[in-house]
Amino acid sequence: QKEVEQDPGPLSVPEGAIVSLNCTYSNSAFQYFMWYRQYSRKGPELLMYTYSSGNKEDGRFTAQVDKSSKYISLFIRDSQPSDSATYLCAMSGMDSSYKLIFGSGTRLLVRP
Amino acid sequence: EAGVTQFPSHSVIEKGQTVTLRCDPISGHDNLYWYRRVMGKEIKFLLHFVKESKQDESGMPNNRFLAERTGGTYSTLKVQPAELEDSGVYFCASSPQYTGELFFGEGSRLTVL
Numbered sequence: 001q002k003e004v005e006q007d008p009g010p011l012s013v014p015e016g017a018i019v020s021l022n023c024t025y026s027n028s029a030f031q032y033f034m035w036y037r038q039y040s041r042k043g044p045e046l047l048m049y050t051y052s053s054g055n056k057e058d059g060r061f062t063a064q065v066d067k068s069s070k071y072i073s074l075f076i077r078d079s080q081p082s083d084s085a086t087y088l089c090a091m092s093g094m095d096s097s098y099k100l101i102f103g104s105g106t107r108l109l110v111r112p
Numbered sequence: 113e114a115g116v117t118q119f120p121s122h123s124v125i126e127k128g129q130t131v132t133l134r135c136d137p138i139s140g141h142d143n144l145y146w147y148r149r150v151m152g153k154e155i156k157f158l159l160h161f162v163k164e165s166k167q168d169e170s171g172m173p174n175n176r177f178l179a180e181r182t183g184g185t186y187s188t189l190k191v192q193p194a195e196l197e198d199s200g201v202y203f204c205a206s207s208p209q210y211t212g213e214l215f216f217g218e219g220s221r222l223t224v225l
Contacts, residue, residue, distance in 0.1 A: 002154075004154070034213075036216075041218075042218050042219075043116070043203055043216035043217050043218040043219050044155070044203070044216045045216070046213060046214070046215065046216075049213050088155070090155075096168065098143065098145060098157075098160050098168075098207065098214065099157045099160070099168065099170075099171075100147075100155075100157060100214065101154075102154045102155040102156070103154065104153075104154050105154075
């Protein structure tokens with residue numbers, strides 16, 4: 001079983017929709033939770049970085065962490081065609097916070 | 113400010129040959145990391161430098177892989193001899209702190225034929 005599970009999609013939504021992306025994990029030692037966006041043939045770009053549980057908002061993006069359920073989410077409001085990309089969740093523990101464990105990524109397509 | 117830069121963007125080599133990938137981190141970032149994504153798999157950690165010192169190389173797959181970071185600046189990752197299963201995208205990342213906020217380069221795609 002993978003430490004981090006992420007639905008690969010693709011997820012296709014119309015422009016303006018609210019997008020919900022999710023990951024589940026099995027390792028209760030994870031304390032740092034990240035969402036990266038990756039455009040085709042590019043490197044992962046850090047979108048959101050959260051420590052422990054709770055919510056974090058940045059513009060149209062909201063990250064949620066529920067450690068009791070081992071479940072993290074990324075919400076995108078008013079989605080735009082430029083949001084079309086692969087979204088990767090990643091997480092790490094306290095003792096090796098740089099050693100990110102990635103999900104497989106969810107492909108998102110926002111249709112104009 | 114320049115981001116993490118990697119060279120080459122794509123390399124095609126024959127099995128048994130040697131390839132060297134280079135990474136220039138963001139200026140001032142002491143922490144440098146190598147990750148890779150092989151076909152159909154998730155991005156996985158290879159190793160971590162702090163300045164010129166290897167802090168953690170637990171993710172290096174075998175002794176055909178050699179990473180160096182000269183003078184705590186740029187880093188190289190050499191694969192010698194390359195095998196078919198080494199094909200994938202090799203990402204370099206850097207960070208100013210010992211945290212999970214890593215900034216990734218665009219990756220070096222390696223194809224071993």
